Amino acid sequence: MTSTEIETKDTAIPTRRVTVTVNGEKRAADVEPRLLLAHLLRQGLGLTGTHVGCDTTNCGACTVLYDGAPVKSCTMLAVQADGHEVTTVEGLGTPSELDPVQEGFVAEHGLQCGFCTPGMMLAARALLDRNPDPTEDDIRWGLSGNLCRCTGYQNIVKAVLWAADKERTGDPDS
Amino acid sequence: MTQTAEPHAASPAPTSQALDEVKIGGLGSSRTRVEDARFIRGRGNYVEDVTLPGMLHMEILRSPLAHARIRSIDTSAAWAIPGVKLVLTGEMAAQRNLAWMPTLSYDTQAVLATDKVRFQGQEVACVVADDPYIAKDACDAIVVDYEPLPPVVSPEQAVAPGAPLIRDDKAGQADNIAYQWEVGDKDGTDAAFARADVVSKLRLHYPRSHPSPIENCGAVADFNSATGKLTVYLTSQAPHIVRAAVALIAELPEHLIRIISPDVGGGFGNKVPVYPGYVCAILCSILTAKPVKWIEDNTGNLSSTGFGRDMYLDSEMALTSDGQILAVRYHATTDQGAFYADAQPTKFKIGLVHSSFACYDVPVGHITAQGMYTNKAPGGVAYRCSFRVTEAMFFQERMMQAAADDLGLDQAEFRRRNLVDDDQFPYRTPFGFLTDSGQYHKCLQIGLDAIGYDDFLVEQAEARKKGRLLGIGISTMTEPLGAGNSREYDILGIKMFDSAELRVHPTGKAVLKIGAQTQGQGHETTFAQIVTHELGIPALDIVVEHGDTDHTPFGMGTYASRSTPVAGAATAMVARKIRAKARKLAAHLLEVSEEDVEWELGRFYVRGAESRGVTIQECAMAAYSNMPDGMEPGLENNAYYDPPNLTWPFACYIATVEVDPETGVWDVLRFVAVDDCGVRINPMIVEGQIMGGLTEAYAMSNMQFQTYDVDGNLVGANYMDYLLPTAWETPGFELHEVVTPSPHHPIGAKGVGECAAVGGPAAYVNAVLNALRPTGVRNIDMPLLPDRVWHAAHTGDDVSGAPPFRTE
Numbered sequence: 001m002t003s004t005e006i007e008t009k010d011t012a013i014p015t016r017r018v019t020v021t022v023n024g025e026k027r028a029a030d031v032e033p034r035l036l037l038a039h040l041l042r043q044g045l046g047l048t049g050t051h052v053g054c055d056t057t058n059c060g061a062c063t064v065l066y067d068g069a070p071v072k073s074c075t076m077l078a079v080q081a082d083g084h085e086v087t088t089v090e091g092l093g094t095p096s097e098l099d100p101v102q103e104g105f106v107a108e109h110g111l112q113c114g115f116c117t118p119g120m121m122l123a124a125r126a127l128l129d130r131n132p133d134p135t136e137d138d139i140r141w142g143l144s145g146n147l148c149r150c151t152g153y154q155n156i157v158k159a160v161l162w163a164a165d166k167e168r169t170g171d172p173d174s
Numbered sequence: 175m176t177q178t179a180e181p182h183a184a185s186p187a188p189t190s191q192a193l194d195e196v197k198i199g200g201l202g203s204s205r206t207r208v209e210d211a212r213f214i215r216g217r218g219n220y221v222e223d224v225t226l227p228g229m230l231h232m233e234i235l236r237s238p239l240a241h242a243r244i245r246s247i248d249t250s251a252a253w254a255i256p257g258v259k260l261v262l263t264g265e266m267a268a269q270r271n272l273a274w275m276p277t278l279s280y281d282t283q284a285v286l287a288t289d290k291v292r293f294q295g296q297e298v299a300c301v302v303a304d305d306p307y308i309a310k311d312a313c314d315a316i317v318v319d320y321e322p323l324p325p326v327v328s329p330e331q332a333v334a335p336g337a338p339l340i341r342d343d344k345a346g347q348a349d350n351i352a353y354q355w356e357v358g359d360k361d362g363t364d365a366a367f368a369r370a371d372v373v374s375k376l377r378l379h380y381p382r383s384h385p386s387p388i389e390n391c392g393a394v395a396d397f398n399s400a401t402g403k404l405t406v407y408l409t410s411q412a413p414h415i416v417r418a419a420v421a422l423i424a425e426l427p428e429h430l431i432r433i434i435s436p437d438v439g440g441g442f443g444n445k446v447p448v449y450p451g452y453v454c455a456i457l458c459s460i461l462t463a464k465p466v467k468w469i470e471d472n473t474g475n476l477s478s479t480g481f482g483r484d485m486y487l488d489s490e491m492a493l494t495s496d497g498q499i500l501a502v503r504y505h506a507t508t509d510q511g512a513f514y515a516d517a518q519p520t521k522f523k524i525g526l527v528h529s530s531f532a533c534y535d536v537p538v539g540h541i542t543a544q545g546m547y548t549n550k551a552p553g554g555v556a557y558r559c560s561f562r563v564t565e566a567m568f569f570q571e572r573m574m575q576a577a578a579d580d581l582g583l584d585q586a587e588f589r590r591r592n593l594v595d596d597d598q599f600p601y602r603t604p605f606g607f608l609t610d611s612g613q614y615h616k617c618l619q620i621g622l623d624a625i626g627y628d629d630f631l632v633e634q635a636e637a638r639k640k641g642r643l644l645g646i647g648i649s650t651m652t653e654p655l656g657a658g659n660s661r662e663y664d665i666l667g668i669k670m671f672d673s674a675e676l677r678v679h680p681t682g683k684a685v686l687k688i689g690a691q692t693q694g695q696g697h698e699t700t701f702a703q704i705v706t707h708e709l710g711i712p713a714l715d716i717v718v719e720h721g722d723t724d725h726t727p728f729g730m731g732t733y734a735s736r737s738t739p740v741a742g743a744a745t746a747m748v749a750r751k752i753r754a755k756a757r758k759l760a761a762h763l764l765e766v767s768e769e770d771v772e773w774e775l776g777r778f779y780v781r782g783a784e785s786r787g788v789t790i791q792e793c794a795m796a797a798y799s800n801m802p803d804g805m806e807p808g809l810e811n812n813a814y815y816d817p818p819n820l821t822w823p824f825a826c827y828i829a830t831v832e833v834d835p836e837t838g839v840w841d842v843l844r845f846v847a848v849d850d851c852g853v854r855i856n857p858m859i860v861e862g863q864i865m866g867g868l869t870e871a872y873a874m875s876n877m878q879f880q881t882y883d884v885d886g887n888l889v890g891a892n893y894m895d896y897l898l899p900t901a902w903e904t905p906g907f908e909l910h911e912v913v914t915p916s917p918h919h920p921i922g923a924k925g926v927g928e929c930a931a932v933g934g935p936a937a938y939v940n941a942v943l944n945a946l947r948p949t950g951v952r953n954i955d956m957p958l959l960p961d962r963v964w965h966a967a968h969t970g971d972d973v974s975g976a977p978p979f980r981t982e
Contacts, residue, residue: 032307034307035307042222042223043225047216048216048220048222048223049215049216049217049218050216051220051222051388051389051439052222053388053389053390053439053472054388054472054892054893055471055472055473055892056472056892056893056894058892058893058894058898059388059472059893061388088216089214089215089216090215090216092215092216093215098214102214102215105210105214106206106207106210106211106214107206109206109207109858109859109861109862111207111210111213111214112440112694112695112696112862112866113387113388113389113437113438113439113440113441113693113694114209114210114212114213114214114218114437114439114694115218115220115387115388115389115439115440116388116439117213117214118216121214139901140900140901140902140904141901141902143900143901143902144900144901144902145900146900146901147388147893147898147900148388148901149386149387149388149440149442149866149870149898150440150694150862150866151862151865151866151869152862152865152866152867152868152869152904152907153865153869153900153901153904154865154904154906154907155862155865156901157901
């Protein structure tokens with residue numbers, strides 16, 4: 001693991017040093033106590049795959065994994081993540097191999113404009129991590145913290161089923 | 175999934191050496207999307223992701239009041255905050271003649287309020303700072319002294335005696351009426367009503383709804399004071415219109431304006447207009463000589479940008495006792511908010527609402543319409559809709575069900591007796607449209623068979639005996655998609671054509687640049703398929719570019735389901751121009767005359783000697799390396815397409831529901847959709863569009879609406895109050911298809927993106943009302959909230975009119 005220093009703007013407001021392990025890499029930053037985790041990720045660390053939609057914890061576009069559990073990073077302060085692990089969409093899969101959830105979203109046309117997709121995929125990843133063999137209802141309930149305005153969800157559900165099948169059987173079309 | 179498609183005429187018959195079109199990603203291929211590769215990795219590039227060196231951040235201060243005079247604005251405390259670079263008020267904007275701007279309906283709209291605020295959420299001032307947090311702090315530090323004025327929150331109040339005048343800024347505006355309009359044959363309609371056996375009446379309200387894409391609006395404006403060039407990254411569905419509008423509004427030379435609409439996180443009509451925030455960001459960049467980023471928050475988006483609907487219907491239908499429609503007439507009233515800002519073609523003041531009843535054989539009709547100013551957010555955008563078509567079709571299908579019930583006729587049979595027959599096309603509607611094609615009866619029958627209509631009626635009757643309320647609702651409709659033609663359709667005088675430019679490189683790879691602008695529709699995938707269909711170049715070898723006005727031909731953008739009907743047609747036409755030149759190159763390479771060259775997908779060959787041929791790729795190389803004497807080099811061209819007519823897809827949506835009489839909650843049991851959108855370029859994407867639309871239809875029927883309280887406070891200004899369905903609430907959909915190619919579109923395609931959002935709501939509402947039919951209830955206004963349904967079921971009373979706003 002490497003450590004990256006982040007420069008922050010010089011303001012009159014006192015800052016606090018936080019160290020967060022983001023996608024397996026230890027990152028340190030001096031942040032205002034009021035800085036939202038979503039903004040640390042996006043502006044501080046340049047990880048723009050985490051999107052901000054609603055500011056009210058409803059839409060889930062900003063969903064990231066916090067020590068493996070899905071959280072809405074627009075409703076969490078960056079200082080709360082100090083010493084914890086965060087996974088964003090950039091940490092899903094590897095450069096050479098996609099996560100089955102990512103593959104499933106492509107195969108089943110589970111995305112259109114792509115804005116909700118990172119949060120939706122991370123919520124799906126967390127769901128499959130705790131329930132590798134979900135029913136359609138399990139998936140609909142498990143993703144009910146994330147809004148999509150384009151797809152109508154049916155293909156998102158199919159995408160998650162596809163990923164579950166692949167992870168369990170190696171054959172998503174089984 | 176039932177496939178009832180017929181082979182379409184546009185596909186060439188396979189021959190010995192022709193390529194397999196579906197395999198190379200042509201028409202009919204459900205190839206996965208090109209766009210997905212970046213989106214699934216978090217590598218999209220939305221406006222909020224754009225960062226420029228030295229960039230500053232802008233935030234907007236909005237009015238807390240619906241109607242108030244501004245006595246004074248004190249910005250001194252805001253200026254004093256470290257990191258603040260600019261505090262802009264309407265007075266300062268006025269010095270640049272930018273306090274007001276034109277709307278897309280020839281009205282004016284305040285950019286920053288100078289005299290009064292006219293709706294809650296209106297832009298009053300903005301701050302530019304080093305950081306968005308500082309800019310927000312500084313907005314809070316601005317002190318505005320308001321003198322409250324009585325607010326007008328309904329059309330009824332707007333025309334009541336003594337109503338406060340909202341638009342006292344407009345010379346000659348003495349009332350709160352924004353427009354009046356009528357269409358049809360009044361005398362003929364009156365005569366038809368005079369001989370009717372039955373007159374069916376219905377009044378209802380289509381509530382205000384907000385398109386609410388998950389990505390809010392935003393801009394990064396970058397004025398380069400050295401070159402005079404203005405570059406704006408913008409959440410826009412129509413970047414070329416914005417460029418023209420900015421040139422006119424800001425009086426900047428158009429050749430020095432570049433609008434880049436990068437990845438757009440959903441639009442649904444919300445991102446068609448030019449908003450005050452965009453203008454402010456541009457002005458702030460000019461004033462600070464720095465790039466300025468403005469990203470709207472969700473409350474800003476929901477409370478100030480273009481809403482949809484908010485229309486009242488007062489209707490009558492003249493009928494014979496055996497179920498023939500003799501005439502229809504209705505009056506529509508729209509609540510426009512503080513500024514008349516509909517995005518719509520110039521000559522139609524209430525959009526294309528007169529497209530209602532296009533699928534039925536209605537001899538005559540008359541529509542009158544009136545729009546009112548109120549102290550509410552401006553807009554009236556086409557929310558997943560071709561200019562108020564959603565209201566048109568909802569009214570139509572609610573009127574159809576009420577009429578069937580009034581006649582005591584089965585709702586399917588009543589439609590059957592009045593749907594236009596296959597041999598009646600092209601068919602002139604009572605309000606002047608010419609529908610192009612369709613197989614309406616077939617679609618209806620497929621839907622009825624799929625849902626098991628007769629069996630359901632038996633099940634429903636049995637259930638009723640046990641006190642269970644089951645219902646079935648049908649919605650059938652055709653709608654006009656793909657404006658123009660240019661004779662009738664323009665926005666601010668610019669005709670509604672569209673464009674495509676195709677560059678085939680020496681190695682046979684191609685770049686297509688289009689005037690449309692994707693917001694999730696998948697144009698980068700499907701428009702390549704059109705080129706593949708025309709030229710046989712594999713779709714993987716074609717890149718589609720859009721959204722950058724410096725690098726794409728002028729187009730009117732993507733809304734009203736017009737991309738495939740218009741820009742898609744332009745794509746086919748430019749590919750045909752390329753093929754025509756390639757044919758000359760082929761003749762040269764094959765050393766025969768052009769007349770002796772035949773085409774099959776991907777190659778030219780010598781007539782009578784099929785094995786002697788050249789591929790399109792060989793022709794492309796020849797265009798740069800071995801062209802005949804006198805031929806202009808290169809294999810590039812463009813096309814501007816002015817459609818001869820709109821395309822007219824048809825849809826039949828059928829819902830079955832169960833209403834819980836104890837709670838008023840209703841659940842969708844099944845939903846069947848039969849869509850005929852002509853030739854399907856990519857069936858997977860078409861189905862994705864339909865399911866997305868059906869979900870928005872469900873949302874509108876069930877939960878999604880905005881209303882205001884008596885003080886003009888918006889109820890529904892964030893996603894805690896403005897309910898959108900999640901995966902948990904959203905029902906599953908069963909999709910079916912019929913294919914009637916459009917006779918005038920080059921590849922036989924029709925628009926589809928909005929059909930389900932347009933036709934869907936009536937299916938859900940009709941189903942719930944069908945379940946309540948024994949109670950005598952004829953109408954419940956959307957959304958069918960449990961309390962409304964419960965009230966109707968228990969009292970037998972309709973729940974009609976404006977949604978009740980809080981009076982306490």
